[in-house]
Every structure is written in structure tokens, then in C-alpha cells.
Amino acid sequence: MSLLHLERVTRAVRLPDDTVLPILHDVSLTVNPGERVSIVGRSGSGKSTLLNILGLLDNPTTGILHFDGADVSRLSQRRRDRLRGDNVGFVFQQFNLLEGRTALENVLMPLMYSHGTEFWRRTRIASEMLERVGLGHRLASLPGSLSGGEQQRVAIARALVRRPRLILADEPTGALDLETGNSVMALMDEIVREDGASLVTITHDAAIAERSDRHFRLDYGVLRSETLVPVPVPAAPVLPDPPTAPALSAAPGAPQATEENA
């Protein structure tokens, strides 16, 4: 059974002048357990609107949205919130960590809504998750004292600490340099794979999109499946052959070896 299933989903908003602005048009998408999907699209194409629907934060205006076989539109707000809390983790471009709280306290946050053993063992679970992202030695650090890559690793630990079945990543490398972004994505991929979760990544970056199993493009609210052309690896520069003769004697104007100066 699919984890997430959208069929002919539309989303429109009513503007203050009472006109209706359509944002998403007949979006159909199925995400299977363990699958990694990327969505690219220009600014204003409707990515955040779609992400809010995928993450059960917002309802479609029309169309079908099923999560793990359940028709989300039929659920009460309380049950939908619980379904989201138990099953969905979010990773954002700007990390969205609580500034006055330590790394450990940030990762503990989602566990405050857990139940039973998960709740009682929460400090240990959060510490282990921070160890898993390589930050076991920074439990007491405040976000402001961590680098961008470290902050995103805390955010990943927070998103994954309840072992969600779906992770939604919105431009997860957007605030990081290329190298840090790649290592953060590699880490997230690894944990997502180990936990068997599904990952939906929204990105502008073709190299990040390439990591996914299936690729989509959102254009003016229309979602299309896409075949990615691999990002070309720049060719190594061609270096001139090293000089074979001693440079000094070959250079114009260089003193010639004579009997006097030899």
C-alpha cells in the first residue's frame, strides 16, 4: 500500500477582493514506503502549498488525499494532528531551531507529544539521535554556537527522532555551502534508508534532486514527472606540459651560460 496518495488535488485561496486564486491544479502523486522523491519548481510555483498538503498541515480544496490508506479529509483536526505528529518529520531551509534551547532540548521537543516508553525514555532517545548525526558531544550547545551544517544536523535529528514514516525536506541545503550541503544530504539519506522512511525533497538544486528515486517538476501549480539529465562533472583543466629544458636558459633575456658566468 502507498504511504501517500494524492489524486487530482487542487488548492485555491480566496483573496481579499473576493476573487479566487488557484494555486495547485489536479496534482496526482503517489509516494511508496521507503521511496525518495524530489520536487523542483520556481519561486511561486506552489511548492510550499503542496508541501503543507503533503505534511497534513493543510487540506486540498478538492481531490483525494490518503495517508497510509486513511482518507485525510474525513479525519477530525485532532486525529489529523496526531497522524502528522506520529508519522511526519519536517526539515526546513532555515533549520527553525528554538534559539534559547540546547541541541538536546530541540531534539526532545517532538518527543513531548509521544506516549508510553517513548515518552519516558525521551532524553535517552534524543541523545542517541544526536549521536547518530555526529553531535553527541554538543548536547548542551545552543543553536547560535553551532555552524550552519551542525544546526541542520540538529534539525534532522529533531525531524527523525520519532522515526517518522515520511520526511518532508524543504530546501534542506539552501542555507549551506555546497560541500556542507552534500554531507548533510548524505547523512539524511543514510538515516532515512536505515529507518525505511520515505523522503520528499523540495529543492532548486539539480544535484540534490538527483539523489532521489523519482523526480517531479511543479510549474504554475501543475506537477509533472521528469527524467533528470545527470549534472555534468566539470572536466579537469588541461595543464601545459612541464618544461623539459631548464627554465632559466629558455627564458627570453635570461643570461646565457658563458665561460665567465657559468
Ligand SMILES: Nc1ncnc2c1ncn2[C@@H]1O[C@H](COP(=O)(O)OP(=O)(O)OP(=O)(O)O)[C@@H](O)[C@H]1O
Ligand atoms: N494564503 C495565500 N493568499 C494569497 N496568495 C497565496 C497564498 N498562499 C500562496 N499564495 C500564492 O500562491 C503562489 C504559490 O505560493 P507558494 O508559497 O506555494 O510558492 P513556492 O513555490 O513555495 O514559492 P517560493 O519558492 O518562493 O517559496 C504564490 O503566487 C503565492 O503568492
